[in-house]
Amino acid sequence: MKFIRDSLHGNLQLNEFEVKLIDTPQIQRLRRIKQLGFTFLVYPGANHTRFEHSIGSMYLASRLAYNLKLSNEQREMLRVCAILHDAGHGPFSHVSEAVLAKSHEELTSKLILESELSEILSEKFVPKEIIKLISGEGRLGHIISGDLDVDRMDYLLRDSYYTGVAYGVIDVERLIHNMKLEDNLILKAKGVQAAESMLLARYFMYPSVYQHHTTRIINSMFRRCLNQLFKEGYIIPEKIYKYDDSDIISTARNQKGPIADMMHRLDNRKLFKTVYSLKLDELENPNAVFKIEAKKIKSFEQEISEELDIPSEYVIIDVPDYPSFDEMKTNVSSNGNLVNLSEISTIVRTLRDARFNHADLCIYLPEEYSNTANGFNFENYIEIPK
Amino acid sequence: MKFIRDSLHGNLQLNEFEVKLIDTPQIQRLRRIKQLGFTFLVYPGANHTRFEHSIGSMYLASRLAYNLKLSNEQREMLRVCAILHDAGHGPFSHVSEAVLAKSHEELTSKLILESELSEILSEKFVPKEIIKLISGEGRLGHIISGDLDVDRMDYLLRDSYYTGVAYGVIDVERLIHNMKLEDNLILKAKGVQAAESMLLARYFMYPSVYQHHTTRIINSMFRRCLNQLFKEGYIIPEKIYKYDDSDIISTARNQKGPIADMMHRLDNRKLFKTVYSLKLDELENPNAVFKIEAKKIKSFEQEISEELDIPSEYVIIDVPDYPSFDEMKTNVSSNGNLVNLSEISTIVRTLRDARFNHADLCIYLPEEYSNTANGFNFENYIEIPK
């Protein structure tokens, strides 16, 4: 038996097998991956890591399993899944994911199979089954990756704690006590309110934290760096889960030219400025924005750079993250029937539209060029599919 | 006006001048220096940085100044001092300090004078006066660096918040409301209890966090790395305040031989094991341990390494940090007289002895050699001056 002290959930207990898993380089690496990427440049306390989040998810999985009256073996499986669920994340978490062809879930699966994790898992479980659960397959899978999973519960609480933004304080107690497991993870009617509140927490965290205006600029700058490091072969995308935050930073610093320049700006917080913003909720079809192909964006940037006579590395068009709220699809048992959360809750329904409230497509330039852009008609250079 | 959201103290306000100071590379670098070095390998939430601590100290300095009814200009000076007070810290904070000839206070002063900070400061203040205050000189200096300063108040609270260890929760309200400024910062008799509690908080944080057994092993391993990087010229000690945590880590990883090996062990948490421990409170004169010269320790290590046939890089003798409790000297006004806190408080007096309770001199070896050490009489190789 070992204990880890989590700043959120207190002393968390680990058995020998779990300690063995956690003591692998693959899980230890997560201690060096910031949960919220570069958000610490906006909220100085946001230095928490994928490691503590994984342990925290393990704890919540355990409590939920206990409440669902699952067997000890099932509970143990879920704990192990939670420990592993983010192992495939690249440096700075989602920031690197955006420039990869593969999702972190796929990478997690690949990593488990090709590393010692697989061997350790085999002592107690079938690794492929663990991978399935992590991908959200099967009844138990929904607990790890579903509409209303322990991953989300932990990160909302944790991101609130470390940013100091109160919105993410959700009523985990009530959620956990109002779930049951049938073919699927079901919410009891008494838990609807707690689920609404969780969805809203995410809705509010979106512009305040996850898609905070400054964070988006920083992420865009960093992705430009990372892309170049990939292209020039300094970092191998397929092995992204072998690097930690420091690796990327120091590799970038050791370059010359635009990459080093971009990294230097990030280090000194000399951030690009927004020279154009297109609010999605003013569009007839906001969804179309997410259909612009990457190649197209590249070419828009190219045109603008030529027109304004600015090096093309320095023109960034940034499409916001798509605000998906999968929790809407949660099944709720109401008088013996199963209905969709969004059917039963007006609040949830509202979010379908409201989610574009805070989203905008932006163009950023280095501060020294931002005057050049005065009066420039950026909208002429951006084509949105119908 | 700008606001920074601190996870401890809430929304903190900054004026234009302060923003300018904070936006320098020197202060921005602090975002990349962990407050507690490698403690995150023991308490996974301990990823907080010198940056947030500096802003937090600024806030407490401001509140204390307000309560002491200082002038606006004095308050502004103190805020600026708090922002700057840790600028000279090397990577991983105190861990690197231990292998340098100079204290972080000296380095802070040097850094201010040789960088753009000095120029910015000159717009409003005399830089040398700011440096004096930061060093704790003069009446106001005690607020920044004294027996009971805002630095300490902030770090105790902050370290508690991020490690999840409750001991550091001190009653800052009561302390701040019970201080007055005469020739010196004086505690009113009503604040004695809060001061006792602060001292005790530090006393308890010492073995639980600051000198946690595992943390000491990790720090010793890292210092060995760092020393070697200095010796081989990869890192320049006089410029230590130019590097951040990532710089050192990636430099170490890029080496070959023992340095890279040590760094690899740290990355994967393959830690040295304790093979010998000498409890200081069992010695007649615990203070003597702190008088062993560095050169001597080197030679003890050498002898042990030869005797046990282990590479000398792998034998680490670790003398604990000296548990100094300067708060004891705090002046307390009691019925019109000034007395020492330790005179008025039995609790505080007790700490004079109790502080060695948890301290021990240790010897660490890599796990693979720890069997070799079975039955070995380490005490024969360690000579403590009378």
Added chain:
Amino acid sequence: MKFIRDSLHGNLQLNEFEVKLIDTPQIQRLRRIKQLGFTFLVYPGANHTRFEHSIGSMYLASRLAYNLKLSNEQREMLRVCAILHDAGHGPFSHVSEAVLAKSHEELTSKLILESELSEILSEKFVPKEIIKLISGEGRLGHIISGDLDVDRMDYLLRDSYYTGVAYGVIDVERLIHNMKLEDNLILKAKGVQAAESMLLARYFMYPSVYQHHTTRIINSMFRRCLNQLFKEGYIIPEKIYKYDDSDIISTARNQKGPIADMMHRLDNRKLFKTVYSLKLDELENPNAVFKIEAKKIKSFEQEISEELDIPSEYVIIDVPDYPSFDEMKTNVSSNGNLVNLSEISTIVRTLRDARFNHADLCIYLPEEYSNTANGFNFENYIEIPK
């Protein structure tokens, strides 16, 4: 200078004049009035009082005034208003208000004018002006009683703290930092999200706390008691602000017959049971329910009691509190224009409908009679105006 330690906001400072006000029997009485009436029978920690809430509101008023850059005198006025704003509350707060002809605001005004409070106020202010502010009149009045006032901010936070229900944790920092005072209290666009979140906090606290099913039963039972005490002259409604919680309870216990019986049930938590519930969101016009006259309800109860052969004191028809969300009307400054919060926020607009989600008209009977009601068609006895 004096300090009061508030469990939410920390050490709060009071000047001599404020201490004088607070030391009157009128304000001291608030220490003995529970903020949430009988909610402690549902959430055992909900024993907090109007007194701490008044001091807490004073603190928030002070901070808001400071941020709005009001003069010291204006700030002092607002602090005093916050201290006094609930002085007219009867025992168990809103529970007694419901059976009075007058609102607690009217009673506060009456109490101030006829008590020593008026005399004390006159030393520094014109009492009638203070009363106006408390009633929400004038520019400054909106800070005390308006769409987005300090009263609400404090009670949401406080009720969350003491019930342990997380929904009320609102981002007071952001609200306060995003207000400005023109003809009216205006929210800056940057504060919209914090305001949305506050409205939602109230929306969620409604069914979980304020209109919790069990709390409603308890309140209905208690109101029946209180009405009888009024009718029989044991308590004088016009003097309701002279009694505290203990007075009413002991008066009720000392009665005979139905009053004592009802009080006895409350003391021992032998609560009435719900035998009928009409969900308002299933009605075409939920608003109509709030138009049923008190006299009508009395007669419905009478008929049911005769039909079922149950003493009429024991049949309770309970119309829920009207879920008014005045915050919707908050003025928001957006690109130089003033718009209504509900215009700018889809979320807020949604609440207009959603607010009836959790409301229902209920009928309660003592447990021993609840079988009698099986199969009884209560709906035939309730007539809702068109």
Added chain:
Amino acid sequence: MKFIRDSLHGNLQLNEFEVKLIDTPQIQRLRRIKQLGFTFLVYPGANHTRFEHSIGSMYLASRLAYNLKLSNEQREMLRVCAILHDAGHGPFSHVSEAVLAKSHEELTSKLILESELSEILSEKFVPKEIIKLISGEGRLGHIISGDLDVDRMDYLLRDSYYTGVAYGVIDVERLIHNMKLEDNLILKAKGVQAAESMLLARYFMYPSVYQHHTTRIINSMFRRCLNQLFKEGYIIPEKIYKYDDSDIISTARNQKGPIADMMHRLDNRKLFKTVYSLKLDELENPNAVFKIEAKKIKSFEQEISEELDIPSEYVIIDVPDYPSFDEMKTNVSSNGNLVNLSEISTIVRTLRDARFNHADLCIYLPEEYSNTANGFNFENYIEIPK
């Protein structure tokens, strides 16, 4: 299964049997007994009750039992004991205890035997065994009432939460995880620090909360009231556990003469003033003060009243509560031996003397008489046994 939401420990689960126990008038009454008596007149948030404390202790007992690997039946027994352990407390908790001949433990035992609690208990347990456990007898008894019991853990945390005084924040996690049950409840060496910290929490809470100067005045005034109510037969001491806070208050208010006057002063916070204070730590033998007989104190008061020509009801000599720190006796397992906590911990040893630091014997008079006492030699009228 039922849940109660505790503001400290979250959603607490109760089984059917426990609900039955809790739903008795004897346990429901605890909802109306303030945990800290009149402390709410000093800390306005201190309105918490014996009820929540009992439920909280149940939760901690449960967790400790789980960690000690006790059987389900033993765990259930301990939970039930915690629920019941304070059932015998009179109104305002310890304030009334001081004027009774019997301790609240004796009264709890009496109450259980003579009420329906005994009958309910018999369904699952032998009531006398439960009573024994509550009194701290036997191995398991130490968990409920011992040197380091769950009662203490809960009240320190709870009193801190509601007063806002940070000292009581103890590391319950570490305590619980470092206990083992042999013949007795034993602390593992790793838990020494947490135990030290708990003792110190109590040491600091003593003058800040439990024996706060103003609280002592209030309690003395109230006890005078209560004594008179006993003497005149309005309240029957043997039945003290049948009354709640409201009963006593309203009975006192309904009197005439000194009792009503005293109650009136309490209601309006017109408190007695301290006219004399004898610091115990300046005495050669502080313990002697606790040996002054009640009869003697009565006669000292009488003499002073005659000499100063003040009604004798208005002269109060107040001996502080004896600061016993039973935690000192906790058994610690250290290298296979059992030693006393005070042997192993210098800090704990210190408290043996330090505990008198904040204690003083005081004399209080109504404010209107306090001038009369100027220059009066109170010490001549107080005789302390050798």
